[in-house]
Amino acid sequence: MAVLLALEDVDARYGQVQALRGVSLTVDESEIVAILGANGAGKTTTLRAVSGTVRRSGRIELAGKSLGRRGPEATARLGVAHVPEGRGTFSELTVWENLRLGAHVRRGSLQADFKRVGEFFPWLEARRNQQAGTLSGGEQQMLALARAVMQRPRLLLLDEPSLGLAPLVVAEIFRIVRELNEQHGTAVLLVEQNARTSLATAARAYVLEVGRVAFAGASEELASRDTIRKSYLGY
């Protein structure tokens, strides 16, 4: 399968603090890849390096096009949807306006997309005029995901989708991510504290440790190696 996203020797820093040190990873077309690791290992920063919301250096390519000098606006236009940690919905705007904004980079009719989103999230239609900030945490996370679906991304960057949510809601979100991947071939780069769930969803995974890739491999392989499981994945 062709490589969609390739990071090679990527550094990233917040002011004086270096958060990534020579990270290299790839995501193939239509593949789900997980990034695991402890707090502060650089998982979120890796996603931010891709979407252009942190200062970074090194080679970052999406389907052969360099992302290195592009800001988040331009990256979104190339087909990258980033659902940041803490949901990133526009809580002051209505549900429907949030969905419209998801399709901001696209032209033409959105009817098919509204329909598609309605299939994944049937409850959204009845809430379309509700202010997003008044939704529950789980609903906001789903709205953030629905907004990303509206963008018709080639690559979905998903940051801690399970944060602070009830297990049933988490299961629902992961089911939708898998469906999105199977039905529409959307590649997903997933950051998740819950190693067990993410390894069950992803084909491959990278384990980060203080800004470096410590291990990489197929999900089953990582899950089956006791030393990795115990020291990095915590279960």
Add this chain to the structure above:
Amino acid sequence: MTALAETARRVPIRPSTSWIVPLALVGVCVFLVVGSLQSALFAQQVISGLANGGIYASLAVALVLIYRATEVINFAQGAIATFTTYVAWQLIDWGLSYWPAFALTLGIAFVGGFALELVAIRPVERRGSQLTVVIAAIGLLILVEGSVGWIWGNGVKFMPAPFPSHIYYLGGVAFSRQDLSTIAISIASVVLLWAFFQFTKVGLAMRAAAVRPEAARLVGVRVSWMLSLGWGLAAVLGAVAGMMAAASPSVLLQPSMMDGILIYAFAAAVIGGLESAAGAVIGALLIGVLLNLLGSYVSWVTPQLLLPAAFVVMLVVLLVKPSGLFGRTRVRKV
């Protein structure tokens, strides 16, 4: 027991104040309507107060527009409005008739506002704080007002009246066409702007960029262009206010024309809560009417006292409701 009583004393139960604003507004409306029915003079003063208020409203909404996007009061807004009004005067002086000049001026104002943000604000904003932007805006105020004097001179110019001086009579009340048209045009420009924000893709993107710039970037909104666009639209509203002001018989077209009006507009925007365009419009109409009534019914209130009076109104509103009539306490995500 004593401890409980102590806590109870320390935490007073505050009654909700959300009913105050609607009640007060209804009260004001009833007062104005009853007064107008009682006296023709009163009705005329209300109408011309609304006309003044309409001018303040356009400028106040321009201030709100930029405040919402950058949390900065654009002190240069009045000077920019004056400049564009001179542009309209110049176009008319070159032989254009009023309404084509009006339309062309709106276009020039848009491009000018857009360019000003690009040249004077964006470089400062990128590396500085809000304070640097405020200082840049004050610099712009001096620069723009100075260049008006430099290009067109400091003397008074005369703008041809856009509306024939026609008077309509209804009951015993005389309505000047001038006042009615000013109200209509100011309100129409604000409503058009609202519709733009509510129903267009760009308008939605501008709102998103204003409330959550980082999230807006992630969905592909070019936030910095939205700011320039906001300055362009604000300049258009300012141009409307400026040309309406210059058409009014009580305002003279000179470089300092909008100085006082900017302060009224600022007071109106603050009364409305600074973030709410509807609040700014209501605040502006309130100030326009109130000052007009004060000026004509309270004998010792001379024109020199009207500006301080606007601030007294503003202070009273802020004392009763610190976030303004329609200000919202910001909901921050945790």
